[in-house]
Amino acid sequence: MSHTPLPHTPLPPAFTRLAAANLAAQSAEQIALAAIPIVAVLGLGAQEGEAGLLQTALTLPFLIAAIPAGLLADRLPRRGLMATAELLRAAALATILVLAVLGQASWPLLAGLGFLSACGTVVFSVAGPALVPALVPPAALGAANARIELARTVAFAGGPALGGALVGWTGAGPAFAVAVALSLAAALALARIAEPPRPAVARRHPWREIREGAAFAVRHPLLRPVLATQVVFNTAFFLLLAAFVPYAARHLRLDAAGIGVVLGLYGFGMMVGALLAPAILRRLPFGRVVGIGPLAGLSASAAVALTIPVPSAGLAGFGLFLLGAGPILWVISTTTLRQAVTPAPLLGRVSGLSVMTQGARPVGAALAALVGGLSGAEACLVLAVVVFALQALLIWTSPAVRLAHLPAGPDHGSDPSSSSSPSRSPSSTSRQPCRM
Incomplete structure (x- = not known):
């Protein structure tokens, strides 16, 4: 079968709000990921081993929290789950901000609060792609995902530089303040999205639901x-x-x-x-x-x-x-x-x-x-x-x-079983x- 170019499909306003929330959330993440190690090493004198443990804390949620986050994303409204994740990130980073201002920060506290912030990142990363198909028609999925990834690349390119510059020029406080503000902005943008209702599904044992999702992906x-x-x-x-x-x-x-x-x-x-x-x-x-x-x-x-x-x-x-x-x-x-x-x-x-x-x-x-x-x-x-x-x-x-x-795709209203x-x-x- 010959290939014919796909027509351009405009993206709806609800997705535009999601894209704005994604840009703010990704920027907050990248600023925090740059600022936390810099503060630990330059401000608190963390050594190589401590810095390694800190990086482990910042990346561990991707391994241990992704599957539970997916289960929650299939049980709860995804917009609300993502907003909660951003508020969790904002709270963790605001706590770092207060500790930095009071001079009470330590690398173990940075590791623990960074871990909580990264958990918010994982929840957002899991629930976001699951929400997109509810906001855009199938023909626009590629363009929508490209918009999401463009925001991530902009944040990836500019966030670390901004975070490092803020810490270097003005100290840790302003860097974390900007990250908190961006997370709150993301939560606010998410609150303005009208997520379409999903058919109710029967609640079963979490492990059975997790196996069900894994089985679908592995067998497909x-x-x-x-x-x-x-x-x-x-x-x-x-x-x-x-x-x-x-x-x-x-x-x-x-x-x-x-x-x-x-x-x-x-x-x-x-x-x-x-x-x-x-x-x-x-x-x-x-x-x-x-x-x-x-x-x-x-x-x-x-x-x-x-x-x-x-x-x-x-x-x-x-x-x-x-x-x-x-x-x-x-x-x-x-x-x-x-x-x-x-x-x-x-x-x-x-x-x-x-x-x-x-x-x-x-x-x-x-x-x-x-x-x-x-x-x-x-x-x-x-x-x-x-x-x-x-x-x-x-x-x-x-x-x-x-x-x-x-x-x-399959009938998106079908029962997962x-x-x-x-x-x-x-x-x-x-x-x-x-x-x-």
Whole structure:
């Protein structure tokens, strides 16, 4: 079946409010993620081990809170759950602000309050994609997810710089005050969204509901390879990222500013990819867009590894740019795919499972520490190419890349107990592959 470009579908005002809330929430997160370690190290004298524990506290919620957050997102109104998450983040950051002003802050308190703030981030990250299909028509899902990811890339690029600058220029208080204000603004924007009511579903044991969501995703022929690819990608990504800074300083002879510029190209690539995503989704077969990200990740890692025999900051920067631009198309397209094929009563749990794959990132960092300690950063970069090749192989041998169009989804009002397995095979009329 030949591919025809998708028409542009305008996004409704309710989604515009959600996008504004997302921008504010993502900015608050990035400012806090930059300010908390800076305060701990420069203000409180935290050493390497303490800084490592602090980073663990800030990332642990993605591993342990994503699935419970998904369960709550399927049981409770998602708009209210997200607003509550932002208020939790605001309360945690406001407490840090008060402690900083009173001179009572300590790194264990920062770790505990940062953990609570990150829990709010996880809830928002899980419930947000589950809310989007209720606010926009199916034809606009790709554009809507691109808007969400564009906001995330803007916050990713600007939030850490703003947080660091505020702490450096004015102290910790103003940085946390800005983050609190942004979280409160996000909660206010969410309060103005009219979330459509969902059909009531019978409450069952939480563990049974969690297994139900996991079973749907693992058994689905399109979602299963996506999840596997995400796990491998996150491992490879942090394997490369953890090794790059010492490699760039030693092998590429870059100073702190040069390393910052090269790493900044990753965020720039993310913004470019998010800006181009709606047009790419309209013009290319949907499955091809899904496959672009893993191929870009492989190409990016190969470009960075090529700097071993050919030391070049420009080549490394090109690799980091590709690592941002291509995989952001993966995030947008696979989020859209997940929203399209998952019944509404299961969206939160399936979204939570996707967010939990970020728990593979510490595995990649630990692998970099092991391999780098034994054989050097160059070995880490070569190994990253191998792992990126594996994630590309996983998705390009799956039916997901053969989709010509976004699949027609199930009845979003159906009972989840009747949706534990996909109702259509990938070769049905709604999922006809494009001509290769």
